[in-house]
Each structure stands twice: as structure tokens, then as C-alpha cells.
Amino acid sequence: MENQENFERVERYINDEMSAEEKAQFENDLKSNAELSKAYEEQREIQMAVELGALNDSLDEIHNEVVGEQKNSKNNWWAIAAGIAIIIAAGVYLFQQGSPQDQLFATYSTTDPGLPVPMSSVDHYIFYDAMVDYKAEKYEVAIKKWKGLVRAEPTNDTLNYYVGSAHYNLENYGEAVGYFEKVNPDSDSPLRYKSQWYRVLAWIKLDQKDKILAEKALEGSPYTERINKVQKALEE
Numbered sequence: 001m002e003n004q005e006n007f008e009r010v011e012r013y014i015n016d017e018m019s020a021e022e023k024a025q026f027e028n029d030l031k032s033n034a035e036l037s038k039a040y041e042e043q044r045e046i047q048m049a050v051e052l053g054a055l056n057d058s059l060d061e062i063h064n065e066v067v068g069e070q071k072n073s074k075n076n077w078w079a080i081a082a083g084i085a086i087i088i089a090a091g092v093y094l095f096q097q098g099s100p101q102d103q104l105f106a107t108y109s110t111t112d113p114g115l116p117v118p119m120s121s122v123d124h125y126i127f128y129d130a131m132v133d134y135k136a137e138k139y140e141v142a143i144k145k146w147k148g149l150v151r152a153e154p155t156n157d158t159l160n161y162y163v164g165s166a167h168y169n170l171e172n173y174g175e176a177v178g179y180f181e182k183v184n185p186d187s188d189s190p191l192r193y194k195s196q197w198y199r200v201l202a203w204i205k206l207d208q209k210d211k212i213l214a215e216k217a218l219e220g221s222p223y224t225e226r227i228n229k230v231q232k233a234l235e236e
């Protein structure tokens with residue numbers, strides 16, 4: 001499944017999850033591997049489109065809610081600044097009111113963006129069809145589609161990881177951990193590192209302090225520092 005391996009490498013590179021040695025090798029491979037270069041360009045285009053869309057939505061929302069009908073007022077920028085200040089202050093207040101576990105989770109939690117979906121791929125259609133739903137935050141729909149594949153391939157690391165990720169995004173942390181634990185820690189897939197990291201985050205929400213403290217970061221994991229910081233915070 002070479003295409004999938006390329007997508008995973010591209011994702012790790014874009015998300016700055018590679019070691020210096022891996023990064024250098026990846027950049028060297030980009031020059032000689034046409035398929036890898038194509039996967040990289042596709043992912044960059046998707047990421048830029050998503051980021052641009054999110055930025056435009058945010059700006060429109062702030063403009064509509066704060067400025068309202070005052071489009072021609074000379075005080076528009078002051079209104080926007082005041083609105084943003086209120087939003088920030090409210091966010092800080094809510095953050096400070098949460099439990100230590102909630103604060104720790106908020107500090108480190110992220111959402112896996114999923115894999116790029118090939119525009120003309122026929123292979124693994126069901127998997128990528130579900131990935132489209134995942135990217136659209138239709139996690140329950142994606143889970144339903146992927147579970148059929150999991151029944152046929154119960155030890156498939158990619159399937160188990162993304163079903164776990166979908167449950168994680170739905171805040172079904174117990175279900176998520178169950179799937180993350182099925183990802184083989186001895187495989188060559190970078191998903192073994194992600195599975196361990198998201199399992200730790202899920203344990204924070206499940207108040208499983210003992211399990212987190214007993215967890216040892218996998219060798220070569222790009223999440224080692226973060227796991228160590230979480231453990232240190234829980235020991236204090």
C-alpha cells in the first residue's frame with residue numbers, strides 16, 4: 001500500500017513529527033520519488049485550502065457578530081478589537097476554571113486531520129470514502145463504514161487507528177483506547193506512535209493516572225517529549 005505509506009510520511013513531515021534524520025531523508029526522497037512528490041503537493045494543496053477556508057470563516061464570523069450593521073462606522077476596528085478581547089478573556093477564564101486534568105488535556109490535545117483522499121483512486125474505495133466523512137467531521141458515519149473493513153481485517157493498524165481517532169473526536173475515549181491498543185507497537189507504521197500518544201490523551205480524560213505514569217514512550221517516537229511532560233505534570 002505504497003500510496004498510503006507516502007501519505008503517512010507526508011503527513012508526518014507537514015506536522016513536523018519527523019526527527020532531523022527522517023526529515024533530511026524525506027526531503028531527499030522528494031527529489032527522486034515522483035509518487036511521493038505528488039502526494040506531498042496534493043496534501044499541501046488540501047491543507048492550504050482548509051486553512052484558507054477556516055481563516056475566511058473566522059473573519060466573516062467576527063465581522064458579522066461584532067460589527068453587525070456598523071459597516072460604515074469609524075469605530076468598526078475598535079468594536080472588532082473589543083470583541084476579540086472579550087473572546088480571549090472568556091477563553092482564559094474557562095481554561096482556568098477547569099480541573100487540572102482538563103487543563104492538561106487542553107494543553108496537548110489535537111485532532112488527527114486524516115489522510116489525503118486521492119482524487120481518482122479506485123483502490124480501497126470504502127476506506128477513502130469513509131475518510132471523506134472523517135474529514136467532514138461525520139465521525140459516526142466513518143466509523144460505521146470502517147467497522148465493516150475491520151471485521152475483515154481485525155489486525156489492520158490503519159483501520160484500528162482511524163476508528164479509534166473517530167471515537168476520540170466524538171469524545172468516546174473508552175472506545176478510542178480499545179482501538180488504539182490494537183495497533184501493533186512493533187510494526188513499522190508511524191501510526192504506532194500516534195496510537196500511543198492519543199491513548200495517553202484519552203487516559204487523561206478517563207482519569208487513568210496510573211496507566212499514564214506506567215507508559216513508556218516507544219523508541220523513536222516523536223511524541224516522547226510530550227509523553228514525558230504529561231507524566232511529569234501528573235507527578236507534581
